Amino acid sequence: MKTPLLTDSCCDLAPELLQNLDVRRVSFHINVEEKSFTDNHQINLTALLANMRACKSAVKTACPSPDDYLQEMRSAESCFIVTISGRLSGSYHSAMAARDMALTETPDKKIHVFDSKSASSGETCVALRIEECMEADLSFEETVENVSAYIDSLHTRFVLVHLDNLMKNGRLGRLKGVLGMMLGIYPILGDNGDGEIVMLEKVRGLKQAMGRLADLFKDNMDTQLRKTTTIVISHCNCEERALALKEQIQTFSKDLKKIIVVPTGGLSTVYANDGGIVLAY
Incomplete structure (x- = not known):
């Protein structure tokens, strides 16, 4: 059963x-x-x-x-x-x-x-x-x-477009957040291996941030894991961007097991906010 x-x-x-x-x-x-x-x-x-x-x-x-x-x-x-x-x-x-x-x-x-x-x-x-x-x-x-x-062995990586909730909840200084948005700087966040979310990098430009997110996947995945690991991309109101990330990841290897794209639910929407992408593998 x-x-x-x-x-x-x-x-x-x-x-x-x-x-x-x-x-x-x-x-x-x-x-x-x-x-x-x-x-x-x-x-x-x-x-x-x-x-x-x-x-x-x-x-x-x-x-x-x-x-x-x-x-x-x-x-x-x-x-x-x-x-x-x-x-x-x-x-x-x-x-x-x-x-x-x-x-x-x-x-x-x-x-x-x-x-x-x-x-x-x-x-x-x-x-x-x-x-x-x-x-x-x-x-x-x-x-x-x-x-x-x-x-x-799981990796979780985020690219956030809007930082409002991070600022309102005190997880990002308001001055830093406002300056970051004005300068077009996008944070890449991820797990630290122990269940906490930390800032990994800050990238100027959304296109560059999404490219870096794909590169982080490439850096983390060896040949065996590509054949046995399902990749999941969650998106908050930005399916087109999620599908573009999927296509970019697929160019790295023909051996990838499966890539699934799903919309964020309510709680993940609060975390990721409008335009956010969460990649896990």
């Missing part, structure tokens, strides 16, 4: 991908001043972006509660859960608390919570890896071992 897969809503999954993977999701909640959004398949991303642009204060988000996870765990004999990095959100800790409660109620359940140490398309990569393990008929324990090793 197939083990159910549960993710939080930072996992970017297009509707068709969500259906093919048979994934269940628990929702983040987003508050933009007086306007509230539940991050599910019905979220109006156009309205979210419009409210974010008009908002002068920080956008607030709330992760799923332990009870949100627990309700899903109770309905299955075993399950895998994938969350956004525990360094970025309380979602992982909510899932772990729910796991403890579920195992207290039913000690023979098999439940494993994966901290993706990533976000957005990185979390999608982890979900896809779990699906591959299940399709290969790996045992529960073998899947945990395989996916845990995969997470340790």
Whole structure:
């Protein structure tokens, strides 16, 4: 029997991908001043972006509660859960608390919570890896071992066009942010290997930044990984730019396993903002 897969809503999954993977999701909640959004398949991303642009204060988000996870765990004999990095959100800790409660109620359940140490398309990569393990008929324990090793090798890279949310949330000094936008400087961010997002480089010009994002992929990927790793590109309202990045990456090798392009969900939209690109592999 197939083990159910549960993710939080930072996992970017297009509707068709969500259906093919048979994934269940628990929702983040987003508050933009007086306007509230539940991050599910019905979220109006156009309205979210419009409210974010008009908002002068920080956008607030709330992760799923332990009870949100627990309700899903109770309905299955075993399950895998994938969350956004525990360094970025309380979602992982909510899932772990729910796991403890579920195992207290039913000690023979098999439940494993994966901290993706990533976000957005990185979390999608982890979900896809779990699906591959299940399709290969790996045992529960073998899947945990395989996916845990995969997470340790995962790379997540971002190019942001708008820095407003970073400034509003205090993650980037307002003066630096304003000067950067005026000078056409685009930050390339990425994971530090331990689930935190750090500034990797600053590049002048969006075209150059996207080219550098592709080069970082080329630098990181050896021949074997190109044949075995699925690449996921999340985009916030900029599909054309995401498809151009996909084409550029495809020029590096004919051996690439698969490149998937998906729109950002609600929480990833808050992180990436309008025009943002998130590349994970």
